[in-house]
Amino acid sequence: MRTPRSTYRLQIHSGFTLYDAAALVPYLQDLGVDWIYLSPLLTAEEGSTHGYDVTDPSSIDPARGGPDGFRALADAAHAAGMGVLVDIVPNHMGVATPRANRWWWSVLKEGRGSRYAEAFDIDWAAGGGRLRLPVLGDNADALDELRIEDGELRYYEQAFPIAEGTAGPGDTARDVHARQHYELVNWRRADSELNYRRFFGVNTLAGIRVEVPWVFEESHAEIRRWFGEGLADGLRIDHPDGLADPEGYLEQLSELTGGAYVLVEKILEPGEKLPGSWPVAGTTGYDALAEVDRLFVDQAAAGLLTEASDAEPYRHMIHDTKRAVADGLLHSEVQRLVRLLPAGSGLDTGTAADALAELLACFPVYRSYLPEGAGYLEEAALNARVRRPDLDSAFDVLVPLLRGNTPDSRDGLGELAVRFQQTSGMVMAKGVEDTAFYRYTRLTSLNEVGADPSLFALEPHDLHLGMLVRQQEAPDAMTTLSTHDTKRSEDTRARISVLSEMPQEWTEAVLRLEELLPLGDRPLADLMWQALSGTWPLDRERAHAYAEKAAREAGQSTTWTAPDEAFEKQLHSLVDGAFDHPEANAILETIAERISSAGFSNSLGAKLVQLTMPGVPDVYQGTELWDYSLVDPDNRRPVDFQTRTALSAASPDWAGTGKLPGIDRAGEAKFLVTREALRLRRDRPDLFSGYSALIASGPAAGHFFGFDRGGAMTLVTRLPLGLARDGGWRGTTVALPPGSYRDRLTGRTFSGGAAHADELFAVYPVALLSLEEER
Structure with a gap:
């Protein structure tokens, strides 16, 4: 197996195609990059900038450069001695535009008679034989807004197929709709009545069943061609926790690729290990990110910042946010688990749903991989019994079933046990990453994907221990500091971590800022002032966009589904005040100046550690220079490669001089650290044999x-x-x-x-x- 010595992640889309990536190869080679790491390439929803909403797995997206663009990139990379790593999406497909996805269109038109019905994870019985599509607005007469046009049902700009023989002369659109294999329903019904598996709570990403042999083959035929023709050298697997059988899938993938280098996007909780039987090199590095960040946090500030944040204990907060997700956004998935209970279980549906939701809320990791992960289920059950002793008898029934002790076995596991494993990760992701991370705000540089914010700092001794374990157990796993999914870029987090070294000064500044620009939501105000300090100066438009997203994700004072206009107006006033209120702006400027130099030191330190520690370091696009980004889409803004290429081409005596236009001394230093570390790893691998x-x-x-x-x-x-x-x-x-x-x-x-x-x-x-x- 060919293994990279480093990777460089590029986001491929219509504005930066595979041809653009191919043109960048000389620069990346000079930077010291060993492999180029590409975001998903398969044909996706029109206009998609990320590519995770694949609509046609049989082709490379023309908007991203198509097959010729991929060959151009692969040829350029290989000619330069570089490898190619590609991100793939086995768990779900994009269905926002039904006509764009022929698999989904076929299911809508032919129902259970479609050969593709088996490909999607649909509970037909729960929908009375129809697939529920949550697309209608809140108008009580929304079905009257349907029309028939060009042989299709139309709802505003959305089009849906009409099954053969279901539309006759004189039929209204509503009559025709009643005869289809799908049912258009109000969008608010998705959380409790949906009958197809989604990616988390995204209605437009429908789960597929790659455990079905022909589904695997057809959804991976193009990927097989990449390896057959020598175009790709490795793969990054998106969200394997959503699959029914991750290990079985990875074994099939290993056979397909001939044992190529494969990484999984797997979030490990502290102390958790990747299943040793998986044929992969390791994870994509969120765990490494969490360890490195905490080296630059001062443990002495934990008490004061915890007291100042006035937050409930983290473990109780995430229980409650996960429980809210299980009862709300993902209640459809809980209800599906209830429907899988054996007829003789003795549990009524309400009690069963309550107990299952509690177990999901208490689950300590993203998912277990039964039977080896049974201990996590037992741990969840113990915690659930403490929190809900009134459900003891229900847990007595459910836990054996969730271990797989049912007649309808799949390699010894029943469907209930398999689906519970698929569901626990969804609840964790939505309840923790996308909710609690916006509420637990004592030091937000710790609130990162794959990290536990309750773990405040890491002593050097403990990081050394972690490094030695990584060298012994996962020397080829990826390490990272920034990704397309990080809540804050590495440099933003490095600045925010400086606040742990000045907790009293920071706390007093925030109290004064909140007097000047009151919000009425203390955790969110703390989060915003940290975000602004960590990215200052950023432009006003970016600040407003982040504030709105953060507030709705937190879900305490406003939400995505029911925005509170008065609160959001106040929130936007806070953002404007950061720029326009003289005293507030002066405080923010002072804090930003105070943490700038130390943030520079933290950034360089974290970068050098990550690039040289055991593992395969990844550089996210553009982060060889300063990148003060916030959560997506902010962290997916265009990268100025022209400036970076000019810096690379400049004579060697530029280092540390600050003489290059548009790049200060600090920026040059980060570029230098990145380049020299990557070159050393590539050119002198003999120097990286131990720890x-x-x-x-x-x-x-x-x-x-x-x-x-x-x-x-x-x-x-x-x-x-x-x-x-x-x-x-x-x-x-x-x-x-x-x-x-x-x-x-x-x-x-x-x-x-x-x-x-x-x-x-x-x-x-x-x-x-x-x-x-x-x-």
Whole structure:
């Protein structure tokens, strides 16, 4: 299996096609990138910028460059000695425009008689033999707004097929609709009455059943061609937790690709391990991100920031947000579980739904993989019994069934057990990432996909332990700092983490800001002031867009389904006040200036650690320079590759000078760190064969973190504000192994033995040392 030494993620869409990516290969090669990592390429909904809403799995999207564009990119990459990693989406398809998806169109037209009916996860009986489509508005007479046009049913701009023989002369559109294999219903009914599996709560993403052999083959035929023709070298698998049988799917995929390099987008809770039987290299790196971030957070601030945030304990908050999701947005999925209970279970539907929702709310990880993951189910049951002792008898019935002890076995598991596993991840994602992360706001740099915000900081000793485990157990798994899904980019989080070093000053500033610009929702106000501090200065339009999304995701003062106009007006006034209110703006400017330099240090430190630690480092597009982004779509804005290419092409003496137009000294430093680390990993893999901690001695030893990979050594500064307050390094030294070393960032040389920290960090707050080759 060919394994990348690093990857660079590119978002491919109509505005940046595969041809554009191919043209970028020389720049990426010069940067030191080993493999190019592409977002989904298969034909998706028209105008889709992300590609996760695939409508035709048999073709590469023409808008993204089509098959010729992919070949151009693959040829360019391979000619440069680079590999190609592609993101694929096995769990769901896009159905927003039925006509664009011939599989879905066939099901709508022919119902259960369509060969594609088996491909989608539909409970026909629950819909009275019809597929419910939640597309109608709130008008009580919405069905009267249907019309027949060009042999199709139309509802405004949406078109639906008409089954053969179901439309006669004189029939109204409403009459014809009543005879179809689908039923158009009010959009609000989706959460409780939907009878097809969705991706989380997205009605326009319908789950497919890749566990059915022909569905796997037809949905992966184009992917098979990529490997047969040598176009792709590896795959990233989106959301395997949504599949009925992730391990079986991955085994099929390994056979299809000939054992190629495969990563899974799998979120691991602290202490959780990826199933060892999966034929994959590891995860896409959310777990690494969480570990690296916490190195740059000051544990001493935990108490004060927790008290100031006035938030309920995190474990109780996420129970409640997950429970709200199970009772609300995803209640259709809970009801489907209820329908799978054996007739003799003795549970009425209300009690069964209540108990199942409680188990989902108490589930400690995204999903279990029975039978090995049975312990997580037992843990959920114990917590559920504590919270809801009135449901003890229901849990007695349900837990054995959810272990798979039912007659309708699938490899020993019943459908109820399989579907519960598929559902728990949905509830976790929507209840935690998309709700609690917007409510638990003591330090929002910790609120990242794959992280647990209740874990405040990580001591160097503990991070070293994690690195050693990673080296031993998952040396080829991906590491990352920013993705298309991160709530805040790496540089934004690095700035926000500085607030942990000035908790009193920050708390007093926020109290004054809330006096000046009151919102009436303290957690959301805290979140907004942290977001603004971490990205300042950002343009007003981006700030308004983020504020509205964050408030609706939090769901406490306004929601997506029922926006509170008065509250949102107040929220937008807060955003405007950050720009226009003289005192509020001055406070924000002061905070932003106060954290800027330390944020620069944190960013460089986190970047260097992530790029050189055990694993395969990924660079998200554009983050080789500063990127102060917020949640999507903000983090998917166009990247200025022209500036980056110019920087790459400039003479080597630019480093640290701040002489290049449009790029300051700090920006040059981040580019330099990224380039030198990537080049070293690519060109000197022999220097990355192991892992051992580097030890500092002296009064500021706690501000140092470093490791030796086997000749390549990473040394970084942590908690820089505290370091400056305490008077700097004050004679602190770092024990370097015997040998002669060159700092790849400055060209300076060091010898083994006790090296003074103030000399190591004389130019930058980080150093990348490489063992000099013998001549």
